[in-house]
Amino acid sequence: MELQFFIELVTNGVLTGLMYALVAVGFVLIYKSTDAINFAQGEFCMFAAIIVAGFMNLYGFPLWAAIAVGLLFMLVFNWGLERVVLRPMIGRPVVAIIMATIGLALIFRGLGPLVFGAETQPIPLPIPDQPIIWGPFFVSPIDLLGGSISIAFMAVFGWFFMKSRKGVAMRAVADSHQVSMAMGINVERYFVLAWMLAGFVALLGGLVWGSAIGVDTQLAQLGLKVFPVVILGGLDSIVGVIVGGIIVGVIEALSAGYVDPYVGGGTKDFTPYVLMIIVLMIRPYGIFGKPTIERI
Amino acid sequence: MLNLNNVEVIYDGVILVLRGISIEVHDGTITTVLGANGAGKSTTLKAISGQLRVERGEVTRGSIEFDGQRIDGLQAYEAVKMGIVQVFEGRRVFEHLTGEENLIAGGHTVSNAVMRRNMELVYEYFPRVYERRDVQAGYLSGGEQQMLAIGRALMSDPKMVMLDEPSLGLAPMIIEEIFGIITKLNQQEQTTFLIVEQNATLALDIAEYGYVMENGAIVLEGKADALRENADIKEFYLGISSGEKKSFRDVKTYRRRKRWLG
Numbered sequence: 001m002e003l004q005f006f007i008e009l010v011t012n013g014v015l016t017g018l019m020y021a022l023v024a025v026g027f028v029l030i031y032k033s034t035d036a037i038n039f040a041q042g043e044f045c046m047f048a049a050i051i052v053a054g055f056m057n058l059y060g061f062p063l064w065a066a067i068a069v070g071l072l073f074m075l076v077f078n079w080g081l082e083r084v085v086l087r088p089m090i091g092r093p094v095v096a097i098i099m100a101t102i103g104l105a106l107i108f109r110g111l112g113p114l115v116f117g118a119e120t121q122p123i124p125l126p127i128p129d130q131p132i133i134w135g136p137f138f139v140s141p142i143d144l145l146g147g148s149i150s151i152a153f154m155a156v157f158g159w160f161f162m163k164s165r166k167g168v169a170m171r172a173v174a175d176s177h178q179v180s181m182a183m184g185i186n187v188e189r190y191f192v193l194a195w196m197l198a199g200f201v202a203l204l205g206g207l208v209w210g211s212a213i214g215v216d217t218q219l220a221q222l223g224l225k226v227f228p229v230v231i232l233g234g235l236d237s238i239v240g241v242i243v244g245g246i247i248v249g250v251i252e253a254l255s256a257g258y259v260d261p262y263v264g265g266g267t268k269d270f271t272p273y274v275l276m277i278i279v280l281m282i283r284p285y286g287i288f289g290k291p292t293i294e295r296i
Numbered sequence: 297m298l299n300l301n302n303v304e305v306i307y308d309g310v311i312l313v314l315r316g317i318s319i320e321v322h323d324g325t326i327t328t329v330l331g332a333n334g335a336g337k338s339t340t341l342k343a344i345s346g347q348l349r350v351e352r353g354e355v356t357r358g359s360i361e362f363d364g365q366r367i368d369g370l371q372a373y374e375a376v377k378m379g380i381v382q383v384f385e386g387r388r389v390f391e392h393l394t395g396e397e398n399l400i401a402g403g404h405t406v407s408n409a410v411m412r413r414n415m416e417l418v419y420e421y422f423p424r425v426y427e428r429r430d431v432q433a434g435y436l437s438g439g440e441q442q443m444l445a446i447g448r449a450l451m452s453d454p455k456m457v458m459l460d461e462p463s464l465g466l467a468p469m470i471i472e473e474i475f476g477i478i479t480k481l482n483q484q485e486q487t488t489f490l491i492v493e494q495n496a497t498l499a500l501d502i503a504e505y506g507y508v509m510e511n512g513a514i515v516l517e518g519k520a521d522a523l524r525e526n527a528d529i530k531e532f533y534l535g536i537s538s539g540e541k542k543s544f545r546d547v548k549t550y551r552r553r554k555r556w557l558g
Contacts, residue, residue, distance in 0.1 A: 165400055165408075168393065172401035175390040178350060182384065184376030184405035184452055 004136050009253040015143035017229075017249020018150040019212070023205040024226040024233070024241045025154065026198045031235045032174045033194035034086075036097035042223015043108035044199060046215075048074050049206030053123045053215040054116035063126065067207070074199035082195040087188060090177075109217055120218075123211040146208035150245075153204060157197075158238050170194070174236070228272035232279050234289020243287065248272045297323045297363060297488060298344065298380075298456060304357035305336075305343050313339045315512040316358060321456065326482050326489040328499040328520070330533060331509035337492040338385060340509070341458045343368065344490075345382040346375040363455070377405055379455030383448075385464060385492075387441040391434030395425055395444055398433050402448030410453060417485075418447035421477055439470035446474070450481070456488040463495045471495075475502055496533035500524050508533075 026041040038044075048070045055066040081104070089097050127145060131138040161167040173180045173190045181187050206215075209222055229248050233240025256268040279287065298321040305314035314336050321327045331337050342348050343355055344367070360368040362378055370378070390398050399418060403411035419426035422443045428436060433444060442462055449457050459478070463471045479502050481487045493499035500506055500520045508516040508529065516526070523529050 165404070165411075168397050168400045169404050171393055171397070172390050172404075175392050176388065178347065179384060179388045179390065180401070181350070181372035182345060182347060182376070182382050183402050183448070184373045184381075185401070186371075186373045 005257065008137055009257040010250055011137065011139060012143065013250035013253030014246050015139070015147040015249070016253065017246035018147040018242070019143070019205075019208055019245075020226045020229045020248055021241045021245030022146070022150040022153065022201065022208065023222050024229040024245060025157070025238065026201045026205065027226070027230045028233075028236060028238060028241055029194050029198045029201065033170055034097070034191055035174070036094050036101070037235070038198065039098060039101045039223065040105035040108060041198065041202060042220045042226075043105040044074065044078075044202035045206035045209060045222050046217060046219040047108045047112055047206070048199075048203040049123065049210030049215045049219055050112045050116050050121075052203075052207060053121040053210060056123065057121050058116065063124075067203070070203050070206075071200065074203050075196050078195040078199035079192055082192045086191070086195070090188075090191075105220070105223070109220055112217055118216065120214040120216040122214055123207065125211045140212075142208070142212045146212065149204055149208055150242075153201065154238060154242055157201075161238065166193075228276035230286075231276050232287055234286025237286070237288035240286055240288030247275070251275060297321055298490070299361040300340070300344070300358070301361070302358035303340075303343060303355055303360060303368075305339055305348065305353055306356045307351065307353045309352075309354075313353070313512050314343065317509070317512070317514050318358075319507055319514070321488060321490050322505075324482070324486045324488055325505065326478070326491065326503045328491045328493055328503035328506045329509060330493060330496050330499060330506060332494065335509040336512040337509055338460055339512075341382055341460055341490070341492055344375070345380055345458060346370045346372040347382065373405075376452055376454075379453070380458070381449045381452055381454040381456075382458045383445045383460060383462065385460040387438070387445045389433040389436070389441050389444050389448070391432065393433055394430050395433055395436065396429040398444055398448050399425075399429075399451050402451035405452050411451065414451045414453065418450055421450075421481060422447050438466050439474070442466060442470075442474055443477075446478070450487070454487070456490060458490045458492070460492050461494060462491065463493065463498060471498065478502060496529065 023041065023045055026044065027038060030036060030038040051070040051073055052066045055061040055069050056063065061069065085100055086097060089100065125142065125145070127141045131140050132144065161170065169180070169185050170190050170193070172183065173185060173187050177187050205222070206219065209219060213219070229241060229244040232247060233242070233244030251271050252268040255271040259267045300317060300319040302316045302318055303314055304312070304316050306312055317340065319329070319340070329337050329340060339353065342351070342353065344360055346367070348354060349371070355368040359366055362380060365378070367375060367378060367380070390401060393401065399415050400411065403414055406414065424440055425443050425447050428440060433441065436444065446457070446459070446462070462474055466474070475498060478489060482489055491499055491503065500523055503520045506518065506520050506523045507514050508523070516523070516528070518526070
């Protein structure tokens, strides 16, 4: 019984962790190519989810059509964002870009309820509500779906990043903007690509989280929530994001399962941050982040 | 092939760095630009390769032509497509990419097939780069990084390669090896080189034509052999003095030097 409880916590933790990773990889994408941290990633997820839920519930769109609208919006919006807001900031201090994304986050928080109302909306996915029962274990179908989408995206994206020529160019851009330009790489095009990819992954994240916990502005808290994931794994590592996500998911589940009964609950909300601080003290660049190479 | 005509460059709208320089590079040759720190050599290369804009510099007068086309005002990646590629001072490899990935990034503008072919060519000329192709470039030695940087530049099928101080911070033996390969590339692949150097002996050894820059202007130019025999070059760049020790109080030297700076 004890062991079974433990395994169930870990399984759920891993699946939740993979869903965290799906949100966290948005940070990594932007950080890797532009060196900036996009504080609006959580809001991206929230807004994408609000669009999908809004079109389904208010206008009666079928799921696929609502997703298409959401995707179109995220791609076009992020393309425009890069063009209008971020491109003039190339070469400015990174802080300027970070402040711009914080402003953007606040705009999204206001805009979401304004357009589609403030009440919590569901995203009804065509999957069963009852937990799937594997022998003695219970697994929630939405967590399973979320975990699978996350793994699929990471696999495709990881291949693109590590093996394809465009991926190599993207990493080159992350390494040095100036030298990449001197190699004939149109750096600005890759910035646009990175932001559009971040928009796409935000839609995926918003979709699975939205259908798991319901869609309202609270969904934007995801951005803050996955911060330990990003820091743990290292801001620039895809493998790190997956591992970091799983660690955070499992720790949350375990503290909720074992510690909460004694203190009255709520420990899972801060244990990841405690871990984050400890990791930062030992490895300031995260578990998988790249240390700065110093030649002596 | 390359023609700089009375080019003036201003940084930040106020700092005059190049004061009207004219340089000519012929097809298939090695040309060198010599000069001390801050003479404007690197700026000259950046003006040609379109890298000025990111540093808030601007060609304010004169023209730069490549194969008969105006190229001042082009973006850096457009210059690469025209066949001009620059190897930066201090190597500047992509540290977190492997050697091979560095080459792939260098061949960004060409097709897959051409990239494969060029990669083989680079490995042939730089066997050391081949041996260490799977190592993260940041962990290569200085000489290996310089070879990688030159190899990476060759990946885009350039007509002209510009090298900014390829000898900087390298051991004499490595420098000799690299300059030997440059000469070989020039002879066998007909690649045109424009080399900026402080090491005048070395540069004049492999170049056919040379320019000397001081304070943003060309003060002397000529065939490499002639420059090597020039008394001023000997004294100020090659460190060969014509007899007894000189001091700054020596008025004659001072005047001659001053004429150069003016």
